[in-house]
Amino acid sequence: MNPDSLVSISDISKEEILRLLRQARYFESHPNQRILEGKVVATLFFEPSTRTRLSFETAVNRLGGRVIGFSDASTTSSSKGETLKDTIKMVSNYADLIVMRHHLEGAARYATEVTDVPIINAGDGAHQHPSQTMLDLYSIYKTQGTLDNLTITLVGDLKYGRTVHSLLEAMYYFNPTFNFVACKELQMPAEYRQFCTDKGIRYNEFTDFSPEVINSSDIIYMTRVQRERFTDIMEYEKVKNLYNLNAAMLDDSKENLRVLHPLPRVNEIDQDVDDSPKAYYFQQAKNGLFARQAIICRALGIDIPEEK
């Protein structure tokens, strides 16, 4: 097992999170470098995810490293019944770092146990996706100038949305106040509400996406409400448009408010929000590149400068 692996955001300390954010800032001003020259990074996408894979591969390419891997497990031996263990052991012979995405939960944690090559979890089912969390944190840090004492409103699917769960866990170091806005079916699960209570994190729950909630927020983190999450289709029809955001709703919001979304969006953010200076979801995706450059260098034990 390699201690520099990153499987879950809870694997790293507050100090490490802050260091990674300052390093992401450095990469934002110096995105092209040769610091990974001679390094081979394997991107093993047992489950397709074009957005995440391209972001990781761009991060490696811009730092001068080489990429091997696959973007679909159907072309590999795992479709012939090879175990994950064997695939990881085989690739470990070739690569200095493995970035992996898998449809099974806990796959990345298990992979760290069968190899000494560092593993970066690029998503394991509905479980963890720490590089998404790092880019969310970096987006918040960049737009607010701090992570401390912010009011963050999470909207939409709070039950199944792993990005909101990981963000909640990562933000606990920074004294946040959370607003959870969701319909009954998609409320924040009890274990995460318990987590907030145990850690002394303030939170309020709403079923209305009201002006009061919007206007008190520093960050609004939108997520997609998916039809397949509902057992009762009538329920879905009832709530599907309750958690949509349009530009007029931002009229009296705070100056520093920024709207985030892990993407892809469907209709939960109206197109007219895109032109608002408070819309930040496209830049947020771009920040993923810098956050991932920092995460890759951490996993490879490469020292890089920090920038405030």
Place this chain on the structure above:
Amino acid sequence: MSSKKELAVAALRNGTVIDRIPSSVLFEAVRILGIERLDKHVTIGNNLDSKELGTKGIIKVADTFFPEDVLNRIALIAPTAKINIIRDFEVVEKYHVELPSTIMGIVKCDNPKCITNNEPMRTRFDLIDPKHRVIRCYYCGHSVTASHAHIK
């Protein structure tokens, strides 16, 4: 009645008595401890009267002393179980089983999308809430109370 019970326990010269096992899980406890594979004298009683449990089961194994962490495995299904260590007809040690902080093997994760249900590997659960006896899969994070845990 009570003298008979004492006699039953005292009949063991050396070994381990596992008492106060809920009747419904007695044979599961036998299986978890691997008692079927032992070649020593084993006495198993079930549906015996118990003030606390209504009915209970008891397992007596001669000339066998299990490590404590092995016996603690049955705390998953039989938290009431009590261990008596017998040497030369005397009870030399008594203790209640306790849920271990880490449970390797034994428990099957209920999450069908968990890696442990799809790879030939050992499961691992961590005790995250001793008061409510909640254990969590180390791999996928799925939690379950010990009494609802699915024993392999």
